[in-house]
Structures are given as C-alpha cells and as structure tokens.
Amino acid sequence: MAAPEEQDLTQEQTEKLLQFQDLTGIESMDQCRLALEQHNWNMEAAVQDRLNEQEGVPSVFNPPPSRPLQVNTADHRIYSYVVSRPQPRGLLGWGYYLIMLPFRFTYYTILDIFRFALRFIRPDPRSRVTDPVGDIVSFMHSFEEKYGRAHPVFYQGTYSQALNDAKRELRFLLVYLHGDDHQDSDEFCRNTLCAPEVISLINSRMLFWACSTNKPEGYRVSQALRENTYPFLAMIMLKDRRMTVVGRLEGLIQPDDLINQLTFIMDANQTYLVSERLEREERNQTQVLRQQQDEAYLASLRADQEKERKKREERERRRRKEEEVQQQKLAEERRRQNLQEEKERKLERLPPEPPADDPESVKIIFKLPNDSRVERRFQFSQSLSVIHDFLFSLKESPEKFQIEANFPRRVLPCVPSEEWPTPPTLQEAGLSHTEVLFVQDLTDE
Numbered sequence: 260m261a262a263p264e265e266q267d268l269t270q271e272q273t274e275k276l277l278q279f280q281d282l283t284g285i286e287s288m289d290q291c292r293l294a295l296e297q298h299n300w301n302m303e304a305a306v307q308d309r310l311n312e313q314e315g316v317p318s319v320f321n322p323p324p325s326r327p328l329q330v331n332t333a334d335h336r337i338y339s340y341v342v343s344r345p346q347p348r349g350l351l352g353w354g355y356y357l358i359m360l361p362f363r364f365t366y367y368t369i370l371d372i373f374r375f376a377l378r379f380i381r382p383d384p385r386s387r388v389t390d391p392v393g394d395i396v397s398f399m400h401s402f403e404e405k406y407g408r409a410h411p412v413f414y415q416g417t418y419s420q421a422l423n424d425a426k427r428e429l430r431f432l433l434v435y436l437h438g439d440d441h442q443d444s445d446e447f448c449r450n451t452l453c454a455p456e457v458i459s460l461i462n463s464r465m466l467f468w469a470c471s472t473n474k475p476e477g478y479r480v481s482q483a484l485r486e487n488t489y490p491f492l493a494m495i496m497l498k499d500r501r502m503t504v505v506g507r508l509e510g511l512i513q514p515d516d517l518i519n520q521l522t523f524i525m526d527a528n529q530t531y532l533v534s535e536r537l538e539r540e541e542r543n544q545t546q547v548l549r550q551q552q553d554e555a556y557l558a559s560l561r562a563d564q565e566k567e568r569k570k571r572e573e574r575e576r577r578r579r580k581e582e583e584v585q586q587q588k589l590a591e592e593r594r595r596q597n598l599q600e601e602k603e604r605k606l607e608r609l610p611p612e613p614p615a616d617d618p619e620s621v622k623i624i625f626k627l628p629n630d631s632r633v634e635r636r637f638q639f640s641q642s643l644s645v646i647h648d649f650l651f652s653l654k655e656s657p658e659k660f661q662i663e664a665n666f667p668r669r670v671l672p673c674v675p676s677e678e679w680p681t682p683p684t685l686q687e688a689g690l691s692h693t694e695v696l697f698v699q700d701l702t703d704e
Contacts, residue, residue, distance in 0.1 A: 268292075272295075275295060275300055275302050276288065276291055276292055278302065279291050279295055279302060279305060294308070294309065297392070297393070298392075298396055299393070299396045299397065299400060301396055301400070304396060304399075304415045308415070337504055337505060337506065337507060338505060338506040338507070338523075338524055339506075339507045339509075340506070340507070340508045340512075340520050341487070341488075341508075341509045341510050342508075342509070342510030342511055342516075389475065390475075391417040391418070391475070391476040392415075392416065392417060394471075394475055394476035394477065395413070395415060395416070395417070395470055395474075395476060396415070397474065398437065398469065398471045398474060398477070399413050401471075405445075406448050406449055406452075406453055409453055409455075410452060410453050410458065411452065411458050411461040411467045412462050413467060413468070414466050414467060414468040414469075416468075417476065418468060418470075418476065421434075421466060421468040422495065422502050424466060425466050425495065425496070425497070425502070426497050426502055428466075429497060429532050429535055429536055430464075430466055430496075431464065431465035431466070431494055431495070431496050431525055431528075431532075432465060432466045432467075432494070432496065432502075433461060433465050433466070433467050433468070433493070433521070434468050434469070434480065434484065434492065434493040434495060435452070435467070435468070435469035435470075435491070435492050436469075436470065436477060436480065436486055436489070436490075436491045436492075436493075437469060437471045437472065437477070437490070438472055438489030438490070438491070439471055439473050441488070441489035443489060443490060443510070444489055444490055446511060447489075447490040447511055450514070451490075451511075451513060451514050451517055452490075454514040456514060456515075456518060457514050457517055460518055460522070464525065465494075465521075465525075484504065484507075486507075487509055488509050489509070490510070490512070491509050492506075492507070492508040492509075492512075492517075493506065493507055493508075494506035494507075494521070494524045496528055496532065497531070497532070497535055498528065498531045499531070505524060505527075505528045506520070506524035506528075508520055508521075598658060601651075602651060602652045602653075603652070605648040605651050605652040606648075606652035609648055609649055609652065610638070610645065612637075613636050613637070613638055615636065617636070617638075619638055619639050620636045620638060620639070620692075621636065621637050621638070621639055621685050621690055621691070621692055621693070621694060622634070622636050622693045622694070623635060623636070623637060623646065623690070623693075623694045623695075623696055624693075624694070624695045624696070625650060625662075625696050625697075626696070626697050626698065627655055627656060627698050628657060628660075628698060628699070628700040631655060633653060637649075637685055639684065639685050639690075640684055640685075640686065641685060642681075642682050642684055642685075643662075643671050643672060643673040643682040643684070643685065643688055644673055644674065644675075644682045646662060646671070646673055646685070647662065647673035647682075650662070650698060656698065657700040657701070659700075659701040659702045660698050660699055660700055660701055660702075661673075661698075661699045661701055662696050662697070662698060662699075663696065663697045663698075663699055664688075664690070664694065664696055664697075665695060665696075670699075671688055671696070
C-alpha cells in the first residue's frame with residue numbers, strides 16, 4: 260500500500276521516510292511525509308520537532324497563539340562593537356580603491372533606487388511571514404551547502420520561540436542576521452563563524468539563532484534589531500525581567516576578537532542572570548512554601564471537616580438510638596396496655612364460679628411459674644378455654660403459657676389447634692373433682 264505514496268519520491272527521500280517512521284513510531288506514511296516536507300526533508304529537525312511535541316513543547320509549525328516576546332532595544336547601556344573595513348595601504352591599494360569607488364557607488368546607488376522603486380510597484384514579499392520555520396530551515400540548508408556542516412548548532416525554531424527558550428532557561432541568545440548581498444558575509448561565515456573555537460564557545464554557553472534578511476522571518480527580526488551593517492550579531496538575555504539586547508557586534512570580526520567580545524559581554528551581564536536565578540529560586544521556594552501551607556491548611560480543613568462529620572454522624576446515631584428506644588418504650592407500653600385490656604375482657608367474660616357443694620363442679624388448684632397457687636372451681640361441662648381465660652386474666656400469670664396435668668402427665672388443649680379445633684370440656688379432658696394443674700411459662704419461647 261506504500262508504493263502509490265512513494266512513487267514520486269527519490270530513493271534518498273524514501274529511505275528518510277522509512278527511517279523517520281521507525282524513529283517516531285507514526286503509522287501514517289502521509290503524516291510522516293508531511294512532517295519531513297515541512298522540514299525540507301531534514302531528518303534531524305523533523306525528529307527533534309516530533310520529540311518536542313511528545314514532551315509537551317509546542318511544535319514549531321504550530322506556535323501558540325500568544326504574543327511574541329518584546330525585546331528591549333532602547334537600553335542606552337547596550338554594548339556596541341563595530342569593526343570598520345580596513346583602509347587601503349600603499350599606493351597600489353589606494354589606486355585600486357579610487358578606481359573601484361565610482362563603480363561601487365554606482366552599483367549600490369542603482370540597487371537602492373531599484374529597491375525603492377520596486378516598493379511602489381509591489382509590496383516587499385519579506386513583510387509577510389507565512390512560514391517562519393521554513394525560512395530557518397531553508398537558511399540552514401543553504402548555509403551548510405556553502406560552508407559545510409561544521410558550524411554552531413542552529414536553533415531550529417522561530418525567533419519568538421528562541422526568545423521564550425532563552426528566557427525560560429536563563430541563557431544568552433546570540434542572534435545572527437546574514438546579509439546575502441554583503442561583501443563581508445561570505446568571509447565571516449567561512450573563517451569566523453565556522454572556526455572551531457567559536458563553535459565551541461557558542462555551543463557551550465548560549466543559544467544560537469540565525470537567518471538571512473532575505474527571508475521574511477529574518478527581515479522581520481532585522482526590522483526589530485535595526486542593524487547598520489553586516490555581519491551583524493546581537494546578544495540578548497533576560498535583564499530586569501525583560502528580554503534585552505545587551506550587545507551588538509557589527510562588521511567583519513575575526514575569530515579571536517569575536518570570542519573576546521562575546522566573553523566580555525557575557526561576563527559583564529552574568530550578574531543579571533545570577534540575580535534572576537536567585538529570584539526564581541526564591542519565587543519557587545515561596546511558591547513551594549505557599550503550596551505546602553495550602554496543603555497543610557487543606558489537610559487541617561479536611562481533618563476538621565472529618566471531625567465535624569463524625570460528630571454529626573454520632574449525634575445522628577444517638578438521635579436515632581434515642582428515637583428507637585423511645586419507640587420501643589411506646590410499643591412496650593401499648594403492648595402492655597393492650598394486654599391489660601385483653602385480661603380485663605377475659606375476666607368479664609368468665610362464667611361465675613359454681614358453689615362448693617355443686618356435684619358437677621371441679622376444684623382446680625393452679626401452680627403458677629412464680630410458685631404461687633391459685634384455686635378456683637369450674638363446671639365439668641365448661642370448655643378448657645375457660646380455664647385458660649381465667650389464668651390469662653390473672654395479673655401474676657405470664658403472657659404465653661400452657662397448662663399441664665400431672666397424672667398422667669399431659670398438656671391440656673386449652674386453645675384451638677389443628678388437632679383440637681374446639682377445645683374439649685373438663686369432663687372430656689378426664690379431669691376429676693379435685694385437680695392440681697401446672698402453668699408452664701412460654702413467653703420466652
């Protein structure tokens with residue numbers, strides 16, 4: 260399936276495409292190709308940008324919509340170092356200079372007039388920045404094609420992103436504006452900027468951002484920094500909480516001189532970075548302390564809330580328990596009242612006790628669970644339920660009980676049951692004229 264996508268690619272581009280996919284893990288071949296095309300097939304830049312996105316750093320092709328950092332260029336304490344072109348020496352040198360002077364004057368005059376007139380015909384295309392990263396990558400490629408790959412590490416991002424990184428990391432930012440048409444640019448890049456000792460200093464102590472003023476991004480920075488001649492270098496750093504130009508180097512400067520000037524500028528302004536680091540550490544410590552205080556306050560607040568919650572739960576538990584106890588008391592009182600009323604009703608419905616000389620009567624002695632005795636006479640023809648109602652009406656009798664006879668030992672069916680739907684009479688139950696019956700307490704069963 261990858262063949263149709265790669266049919267218009269060269270062999271080198273196809274290899275880079277596959278390598279980029281292996282390094283980034285992106286499954287879509289179209290997405291890999293788009294990323295490489297945005298970086299002009301620069302493998303290192305594309306992979307680095309992808310890694311930045313994975314680490315949460317905004318992509319250089321999707322910069323955040325915030326306003327770019329403003330650079331203070333109006334500080335009168337800016338260190339400026341301008342290298343003038345050497346004066347001609349000797350008769351031959353002056354002769355060559357005087358001969359070339361009219362031609363040089365005519366060339367630059369016509370060039371300036373042409374550029375000035377061209378502005379009225381069409382706007383300067385450099386005034387519209389449409390692809391700032393593309394401008395940076397294009398300049399990097401052209402620089403490496405002319406001067407080789409031995410050069411300081413270029414910042415692969417926009418000027419605004421370079422300022423943001425320098426501010427965040429508290430580092431010096433060295434900005435180089437390349438004038439393609441200037442006569443000293445080629446010698447400066449070849450002999451000074453690519454010198455090993457210059458490369459070592461720049462890579463170890465600062466960020467390095469560069470672009471051609473013929474590119475829209477470089478032209479925009481040029482309008483901000485207002486260089487007078489080329490080559491042009493500006494040293495920018497965070498000073499008094501603003502990104503400030505602290506040094507300007509203009510003209511064809513030699514490697515040793517450039518190293519001395521950069522070192523001088525950094526040494527003169529190092530205290531500002533140290534002070535800013537200390538302020539940041541103090542702010543961070545204050546922030547950490549405030550955060551710890553907030554966490555301690557929240558923990559104390561949560562503990563107080565937890566205590567209050569437990570108190571509320573305990574009060575609610577006690578209230579429910581008191582209500583439950585009160586309800587139990589009320590229920591017990593109602594039960595006792597109902598029981599007493601039932602006893603009274605049973606007592607009222609009891610038939611009168613027969614006289615002692617009645618031959619059809621039975622004398623029964625009841626032994627209650629509390630060892631007390633109750634005696635009463637009943638008719639042989641009366642139901643055993645009458646005995647039960649009599650005992651139930653007594654205050655000292657239990658709520659639930661059964662009546663047992665001793666000889667033979669048996670439980671008298673005094674209440675209706677499946678076996679005895681209608682309780683038998685005393686005679687049917689086999690009771691004699693005098694009986695002793697035992698009341699068995701069943702309340703707890």
